[in-house]
Amino acid sequence: xxxxxxxxxxxxxxxxxxxxxxxxxxxxxxxxxxxxxxxxxxxxxxxxxxxxxxxxxxxxxxxxxxxxxxxxxxxxxxxxxxxxxxxxx
Numbered sequence: 001x002x003x004x005x006x007x008x009x010x011x012x013x014x015x016x017x018x019x020x021x022x023x024x025x026x027x028x029x030x031x032x033x034x035x036x037x038x039x040x041x042x043x044x045x046x047x048x049x050x051x052x053x054x055x056x057x058x059x060x061x062x063x064x065x066x067x068x069x070x071x072x073x074x075x076x077x078x079x080x081x082x083x084x085x086x087x088x089x
Contacts (some may be wrong), residue, residue: 002042002059016042016059045079047072054079 001007007015018028018035028035034043040059047053052075055066065082069075 002057016040047075052076056082 002012004012015031016033016035017030019031020029021027022029026037028037030042032044034045035041036043041056042059043054043056045054049072050070052069052072053067054075055064057064063086065086067075067078067082069078
């Protein structure tokens with residue numbers, strides 16, 4: 001998506017432009033993406049009964065990490081590890 005093959009580069013720029021602030025979590029929100037205040041990291045996350053998902057893309061470092069789980073809370077321990085050791089979250 002960030003290469004402009006799925007969504008045009010203009011729309012990608014709009015989607016990752018901050019629309020609102022969440023100071024308590026040092027995050028901002030774009031159009032469908034959570035955004036880190038301190039870095040160019042765009043994140044998608046969510047869960048429902050029996051599934052959890054998190055994906056983060058560091059645009060500057062060109063690194064993407066994605067975690068999927070078939071349990072409601074299964075992704076979050078791996079996400080915390082990535083946030084701590086890979087510095088994406």
